[in-house]
Amino acid sequence: MNCIDELAPRLTLPLVAAPMTGVSGPDLVAAACRNGVIGSFPTHNAGDVRELDAWLTHLDTELADGPAAPVAPNLVVHRTNARLQDDVACIVDHGIELVITSVGSPVPVVEPLHAAGCRVFADVATLAQARKSADAGVDGLVLLAAGAGGQTGAANPFAYVRAVRSFFDGAIVMAGGVSDGASLLAARVLGADLAYMGTSFIATEESLASPGYKQALIDATMDDVRLSDQVGGLPASLLAQWLDERDAGPVASGDFQQDRLVGNQIMWSAGHGVTAVDEVLSVDELVRRVRKQYDEARGNLGSLAVG
Numbered sequence: 001m002n003c004i005d006e007l008a009p010r011l012t013l014p015l016v017a018a019p020m021t022g023v024s025g026p027d028l029v030a031a032a033c034r035n036g037v038i039g040s041f042p043t044h045n046a047g048d049v050r051e052l053d054a055w056l057t058h059l060d061t062e063l064a065d066g067p068a069a070p071v072a073p074n075l076v077v078h079r080t081n082a083r084l085q086d087d088v089a090c091i092v093d094h095g096i097e098l099v100i101t102s103v104g105s106p107v108p109v110v111e112p113l114h115a116a117g118c119r120v121f122a123d124v125a126t127l128a129q130a131r132k133s134a135d136a137g138v139d140g141l142v143l144l145a146a147g148a149g150g151q152t153g154a155a156n157p158f159a160y161v162r163a164v165r166s167f168f169d170g171a172i173v174m175a176g177g178v179s180d181g182a183s184l185l186a187a188r189v190l191g192a193d194l195a196y197m198g199t200s201f202i203a204t205e206e207s208l209a210s211p212g213y214k215q216a217l218i219d220a221t222m223d224d225v226r227l228s229d230q231v232g233g234l235p236a237s238l239l240a241q242w243l244d245e246r247d248a249g250p251v252a253s254g255d256f257q258q259d260r261l262v263g264n265q266i267m268w269s270a271g272h273g274v275t276a277v278d279e280v281l282s283v284d285e286l287v288r289r290v291r292k293q294y295d296e297a298r299g300n301l302g303s304l305a306v307g
Helices: 005-012 026-032 047-064 085-094 109-113 127-135 157-165 183-190 210-220 240-244 258-263 273-278 283-305
Strands: 015-017 038-042 073-077 098-102 119-124 139-144 169-176 192-196 225-228 236-239
Touching: 015 026, 026 038, 026 047, 026 283, 047 073, 073 085, 073 127, 085 109, 085 183, 098 109, 109 119, 119 127, 119 169, 127 139, 127 157, 139 157, 157 169, 183 192, 183 283, 225 240, 236 240, 240 273
Parallel strands: 015 038, 015 192, 038 073, 073 098, 098 119, 119 139, 139 169, 169 192
Antiparallel strands: 225 236
């Protein structure tokens, strides 16, 4: 059974507040989960494993009193992540039910997490990566499509979701360009079970982003988003304003290093959905807005019928 069937009663929207370096912290995650949206954060946003333990303890307390969507820590599984095994142990100790892996094969963590009763979603940027992760036994695939903020893929989301759904019956999460309720519904119509929304959550009161970063998102359109591998070695969607103001030297394409990623937590990433960001909202307000848009889009489907 697709694990989304078990999670659905706890979700108000088929949505994940995407894990974002330097942006996603415990306040943002807690607010998302209280609003019925899966809340994710990269474990490296916590400075070390002791801080990760403190964050997860805080989230346990914050979400203990009522229904909430799952907390989904994001693990960078690249070989340069020296704290990977310690982070996995911490996640297991806290009884986390869902983990998202990034930048590498999920194989090293699937078995220990499954043994602890934790589902594993792997983010993937190509069909080849999707097939390998499916073969590794993951429960879900996060499809990094063109237009996703931060580290991204190049595939058209329409083609990507349909291609993966043809061979994978687990959970599919579409990542790339989802900025409102209508685009979220479109992802569902394509065959995705969930969608990532990242950029809109950066411009919330609860995010760790600086006021200048949030204002830059409000001022930007999709024309201000630039695809570059010159920060982390992997293609990423970043605000041109931030890239133009950088003094650091270039990074060789494909040369991902976990320490470099952690050292660039102030980078201003944004996806193509940035055009929809027009003000700083609370997470409560953002989710209410998306819920209203989603319901309106569902109501409008009938009027689109031809013949």
